[in-house]
Amino acid sequence: MIQQVSLCIAGFGSASKAFCHMLMQQHQRILKDYNTDIRITGIAGRSKGSLLDPGGINLVRAMEEMTASGSFSRDNPQYSTHDTLHIIEGSDANVLLELTTLSILDGQPAISHIETALLKGMHVITANKGPIAWDYSRLKKLAEAQNRLLLHETVVMDGTPVFNLVNETLPGCQVLSFKGILNSTTNFILEELENGSSYDETIKEAQRRGFAEADPSLDVDGWDAAAKTSALLNTLMNGQITPPDIERTGITHITPEEIKKARDQGFKIKLLCEGWFENGHVMGRVHPVWIRMNDIFSTIDATTSLLCLQTDLMGEICVVERHPEIEQTAYGIFSDLLTLLKKKYP
Numbered sequence: 001m002i003q004q005v006s007l008c009i010a011g012f013g014s015a016s017k018a019f020c021h022m023l024m025q026q027h028q029r030i031l032k033d034y035n036t037d038i039r040i041t042g043i044a045g046r047s048k049g050s051l052l053d054p055g056g057i058n059l060v061r062a063m064e065e066m067t068a069s070g071s072f073s074r075d076n077p078q079y080s081t082h083d084t085l086h087i088i089e090g091s092d093a094n095v096l097l098e099l100t101t102l103s104i105l106d107g108q109p110a111i112s113h114i115e116t117a118l119l120k121g122m123h124v125i126t127a128n129k130g131p132i133a134w135d136y137s138r139l140k141k142l143a144e145a146q147n148r149l150l151l152h153e154t155v156v157m158d159g160t161p162v163f164n165l166v167n168e169t170l171p172g173c174q175v176l177s178f179k180g181i182l183n184s185t186t187n188f189i190l191e192e193l194e195n196g197s198s199y200d201e202t203i204k205e206a207q208r209r210g211f212a213e214a215d216p217s218l219d220v221d222g223w224d225a226a227a228k229t230s231a232l233l234n235t236l237m238n239g240q241i242t243p244p245d246i247e248r249t250g251i252t253h254i255t256p257e258e259i260k261k262a263r264d265q266g267f268k269i270k271l272l273c274e275g276w277f278e279n280g281h282v283m284g285r286v287h288p289v290w291i292r293m294n295d296i297f298s299t300i301d302a303t304t305s306l307l308c309l310q311t312d313l314m315g316e317i318c319v320v321e322r323h324p325e326i327e328q329t330a331y332g333i334f335s336d337l338l339t340l341l342k343k344k345y346p
């Protein structure tokens with residue numbers, strides 16, 4: 001018997017569309033390898049319309065409408081005027097994909113979306129750092145109480161294994177501290193400033209290429225990096241911390257002259273994320289640092305990310321994600337879906 005697994009997607013932007021492309025390409029393979037037919041029963045948007053049909057949405061039509069006009073057509077028989085919470089509840093889905101815009105101030109409304117789904121008995125996959133940076137410990141406990149999974153591989157370094165690396169491949173290892181370059185936009189800006197470009201042109205280019213947050217201050221003021229630092233502390237080091245608890249200095253005060261001065265002395269300036277324990281509490285910091293040219297952190301160019309974990313049993317382990325595109329984001333979500341199929345289904 002082929003099993004049916006249905007998904008409800010909250011937020012239909014770049015990450016969702018890329019995931020849907022991957023799902024359509026891989027549909028037959030999932031059917032063959034996992035004996036599972038995946039369908040989508042709800043798509044909740046904010047300003048571009050929503051679709052709802054517990055019998056299964058016509059994904060090809062939905063994608064065509066989005067490509068043609070940037071929104072779902074009101075003529076689509078599956079069009080819905082319900083709000084996101086209603087779509088989640090009415091979708092009868094087994095899994096919520098939480099892919100709405102990051103809200104750095106409080107992680108909402110994504111936290112409510114996740115809570116609603118878990119209370120409905122749905123598993124949750126999120127690429128949205130907000131809920132993991134703000135409320136991971138409580139949401140994780142709720143997921144466990146409901147015997148559901150809350151998966152979030154994409155939150156840091158897209159599909160590159162970070163959480164899976166620690167949870168699945170390093171049994172018994174404790175993460176003691178970490179250092180990372182985790183925000184592509186600031187890394188890209190610092191590099192482009194070194195090459196003579198201006199802040200404004202560089203931010204526009206980063207947004208055009210799809211890796212900058214819609215609100216550039218989230219990147220240049222270090223908020224995105226602080227959210228990732230908080231997410232790492234909460235998940236890998238059992239912290240209960242939120243982004244404002246992270247000591248944070250952005251890059252807006254860094255001038256081309258300072259970058260040149262650093263280069264002349266054999267350094268590069270990088271925005272570093274750090275997490276460690278102090279007196280039994282987790283601590284985090286995001287700040288621009290002068291790094292020697294021959295250090296591994298100096299070699300991290302453009303949109304590449306690096307995370308080095310200091311562990312008790314395995315010493316230091318570093319993972320690099322080189323020049324990711326939106327497909328790597330889609331893969332993070334897709335890999336969580338396959339993890340779920342392996343662990344909880346049939």
Ligand SMILES: NC(=O)c1ccc[n+]([C@@H]2O[C@H](COP(=O)([O-])OP(=O)(O)OC[C@H]3O[C@@H](n4cnc5c(N)ncnc54)[C@H](OP(=O)(O)O)[C@@H]3O)[C@@H](O)[C@H]2O)c1
Binds near residue numbers: 010045129214
């Ligand atoms: N893009 C990446 O490479 C990447 C990588 C890792 C993690 N992420 C995270 O993944 C999430 C999605 O990223 P993205 O690049 O797809 O962002 P995006 O293109 O801006 O799409 C987000 C979508 O969510 C919708 N939305 C916002 N609030 C909503 C609500 N309450 N209910 C329903 N829909 C809502 C927005 O609708 P409107 O269009 O109407 O505003 C938008 O279409 C973000 O949290 C992001 O930080 C992205």
